[in-house]
Amino acid sequence: KAASAVFDPSDPNVIYGAFFENGILKSSDAGKTWIKLSKDLSSKCKIRDVAVSPVNPLDLYAIGSEDWNGTFYLSNDGGKTWKSSSKVRVDAEGNPTLDNVFSGIASLSAPRTLSISPQNPKELFVSANWRSCLSEDGGLTWTERDRGADISCVTDIRFHKRKTYVTAMDEGTFVSEDGGQRWRQLWPLRHTPGFSGHNWRVAVTEVNGSERIISTVTPWYKTPTCLVRSDDGGKSFNVVQTGLPDYTIRPNTMWGQGHPRALAVDPNNPRLIYLGIDGDPAEDKSGGGIFKSEDGGTTWAQLPHQPASRRMFYGLAVDPTESRRIFWGACGAGGGVYRSDDQGASWTNVF
Numbered sequence: 001k002a003a004s005a006v007f008d009p010s011d012p013n014v015i016y017g018a019f020f021e022n023g024i025l026k027s028s029d030a031g032k033t034w035i036k037l038s039k040d041l042s043s044k045c046k047i048r049d050v051a052v053s054p055v056n057p058l059d060l061y062a063i064g065s066e067d068w069n070g071t072f073y074l075s076n077d078g079g080k081t082w083k084s085s086s087k088v089r090v091d092a093e094g095n096p097t098l099d100n101v102f103s104g105i106a107s108l109s110a111p112r113t114l115s116i117s118p119q120n121p122k123e124l125f126v127s128a129n130w131r132s133c134l135s136e137d138g139g140l141t142w143t144e145r146d147r148g149a150d151i152s153c154v155t156d157i158r159f160h161k162r163k164t165y166v167t168a169m170d171e172g173t174f175v176s177e178d179g180g181q182r183w184r185q186l187w188p189l190r191h192t193p194g195f196s197g198h199n200w201r202v203a204v205t206e207v208n209g210s211e212r213i214i215s216t217v218t219p220w221y222k223t224p225t226c227l228v229r230s231d232d233g234g235k236s237f238n239v240v241q242t243g244l245p246d247y248t249i250r251p252n253t254m255w256g257q258g259h260p261r262a263l264a265v266d267p268n269n270p271r272l273i274y275l276g277i278d279g280d281p282a283e284d285k286s287g288g289g290i291f292k293s294e295d296g297g298t299t300w301a302q303l304p305h306q307p308a309s310r311r312m313f314y315g316l317a318v319d320p321t322e323s324r325r326i327f328w329g330a331c332g333a334g335g336g337v338y339r340s341d342d343q344g345a346s347w348t349n350v351f
Helices: none
Strands: 004-008 011-018 024-027 046-052 060-066 069-075 083-085 087-089 105-107 111-116 124-128 133-135 153-160 163-169 172-176 184-187 197-207 210-219 226-230 238-240 262-265 273-277 289-293 316-318 326-330 336-340
Touching (some): 011 060, 069 111, 163 210
Antiparallel strands (some): 004 011, 011 024, 060 069, 153 163, 163 197, 210 226, 226 238
């Protein structure tokens, strides 16, 4: 597999190529034959891009990654030897909830492309997951440089009394009071291990004159799923895990682990809430499926009877015309649409 190729600007017969796990290769005869320049490169690092200095052809640069972890490589002898760098000085103001903002240093994350400034060969730019970054010293040090280039992946949108609420992967739950022109973060307000992570769904209901806001969360670092609840419109909030799985679910999941991507509130009873997590039971563990709360999301219980498939994404809804009726959409073996007419006590495949 080949990722990219670049010509030596001083010699059109010289080409450098990035070849994922096979590292960096060089051709001196316009691509007829190749030699490997992978000394000092990690054997697990997938090289994705390579660049040559426009003023010194011995200065080579490359980027690669091992899963989400990225590395920048620098050679000053035409690729004979390489040294690496993977640390980025973060922009804590631009990304206040991401990890490592207190130390000020984070790791390069899944870099994709590498460019050299046409006006200053010491300026390099890397586009990457989370933190695109700039080096002004030929790759020796890096600074996050992506403010304004938002990478939000919004997962849910809800409206309540002229307010708009959204959840976003990696960022949290937000509210806008002016039709989306400005947004205010409800949570998390800073990086918090065991809480910062992917927010999936949000539900907003009015209870005793105040807004109850509930979001579902998969924290980073393999922490079990949780739910965030506020009873005062987001001024304060609590993390809820009571009754939810206390381990990471793996079997029959959509993205490698069970995520709480389904949430539905009974429109006639805000204390009655349903939550869906994908994944099957295994090894004396109860797995995911549909969970039910009868106290407004404070405590949860897994329904004793589940649809035939628990492999799902967003497929959970309460019928607004008959709130005892619930629908569940699932994938894979046993998949389809399931209906319960008794608040989840039993299920029938209807599609």
